[in-house]
Amino acid sequence: MKTDDDGSVRSVLRAFDLLALFTEHRRTWAVKDLTTASGLAKTTVLRLVATCEQRGLLWTRPDGRITVGPGMLRWAQLANTAWQLPEPVRQVLRELAAECRETVNLYVRSTSVLVCVAQQEGPLAIRHVGRVGDELPLGFGAAGRVLDGAEGAAVSHGEPEPGASSVATPVHDGDGRLLAALAITGPSSRFGPGEVAAFTEALTAASVRISQIGLATRAE
């Protein structure tokens, strides 16, 4: 196996990155476009696609386009059950969303991105709507800065889109290790200095409660 300096297996990373080109917004690809988008040689793309097909992760449709295969459902099932948060943590998210009247998200770091692992939508008609599984770049937005090591609470305006604001606080485990970022996100018009102060206070209290409960997922 050809390994990179960090000990990772290059062809495996390429396969994962090829799979990552398939998103909710782009579920089918022509081989030609996969080649362009991945920057790999066409023969490499063809071999990686054939390999993913062998495990049902990709499918070549009769018209030649490549799409997501049913083998992904196995991973989906596993991820959905492994990443169920403890009910008491969900309760904290519900109470926080009700108190602050904004959407609450919990993010964990996964290498160079953050992944939303739980969300409780706020009660108002204009609200932040994301999805469990959504990724954000590390350092991006309030949660991204918390997970990038910012001290204490972080605030962002205009991310991930103009007019959106967010406040986030860190969640630690019993040994003080950073576990997650708890964030409140909504329209910037509702994130003035007074609200941000109140949100920060509510988030800090909720983060402490989650730290005490722990994030032990069912992945035991």
Next chain:
Amino acid sequence: MKTDDDGSVRSVLRAFDLLALFTEHRRTWAVKDLTTASGLAKTTVLRLVATCEQRGLLWTRPDGRITVGPGMLRWAQLANTAWQLPEPVRQVLRELAAECRETVNLYVRSTSVLVCVAQQEGPLAIRHVGRVGDELPLGFGAAGRVLDGAEGAAVSHGEPEPGASSVATPVHDGDGRLLAALAITGPSSRFGPGEVAAFTEALTAASVRISQIGLATRAE
């Protein structure tokens, strides 16, 4: 990239098969056990785990055990949306389950296994309960025999467990290609010759309806 005779990339298959060891029933592994279960050298396992960790698909916990990472949630989100069946097909499944009073499953073939892509549970207390994403070996059970090329309907008793019976029929596309197997599964005590004949008739009619609607998932 080291390729096998069929053009697949060996290290990528190994990575997928390593990931496949993580199941709902076994969500964490020690490296030693992964080495035994995979039949790979320990150094290979460590490199593959490190590679999966780089993309957040696996995580090493503080106690050294390996578990499913949040990167899997991305695949979950994609698979769950890509494999949403058209609503008219879901309606056929609901009507069939109500008519036959047994659980209805739709399976597609993914290389050497079948994957359950939809399920409608029957109305009775004792009923078959499976899950979307569940896999069965090709040739196993009524659906497995249909997807392995059996002509017309197939019946199985005692699979996947003693006391379970199943009847399945093929679903074809407009060009006569085998797309899926539609199955009714329940306790063998309710699968006598009379019931099997009635189920076969209902399944055949439902399969024709699904063939007419098509299985075009949202993976367009």
